[in-house]
Amino acid sequence: MLNGFPVLNRIVESFAKLPGVGEKTALKYALWFVEHKNESLILSKYLDVLSNDIKLCKRCRCITVNSDGVCDICKDETRDKSTICVVENMENFFAIESSSVYNGLYYILGGFNSSLYGVDTEKTGLKNLIDRVFNEGIREVILVISSTIEGDFTTQYIKEKLKSRNVNITRIAYGIPVGVNVNFIDKTTLIEAFKSRRAV
Ligand SMILES: [Zn+2]
Incomplete structure (x- = not known):
């Protein structure tokens, strides 16, 4: 003082x-x-x-200042709209988006929070994510999700809900040991893990 x-x-x-x-x-x-x-x-x-002025995009939960509440990525016609990348939080979103390794759509589960809210599917917006995959003809769901109990739950939940659909579900894996939160790995490792994603 x-x-x-x-x-x-x-x-x-x-x-x-x-x-x-x-x-x-x-x-x-x-x-x-x-x-x-x-x-x-x-x-x-x-x-x-x-x-x-900043709010969360009503489609992907990324930040936007657009008055209609939909971010520029969701509106971008040059993006691959058959792929959706599911990230835990905004930091992981920016790490992937700034790397140019990916040109599809996103869904940010935790928003600004670094956790997945335990197993609360309402707060993480998991239900909205499943609706989007059902309604938008998504062909691949890429999971940038930690190898933790919460991350594994989230992965299993998505897999279970989409099993009736012809959707390829992949998850980052390479170089990320079991139990490690994706928030604590460096950007280069995250990008390599993204490129080496595997089917779940
Ligand atoms: Zn958006």
């Missing part, structure tokens, strides 16, 4: 809430923004957009 500097205090408190940022680093960040006023203005502008 810095007595006599309420604004600075409040900003330090906000930065200190960021993952991996302690109070000392938070103060360093705050002072950097005091010194770089233009960067501060840019950040405040985008934080405003983030708080007021």
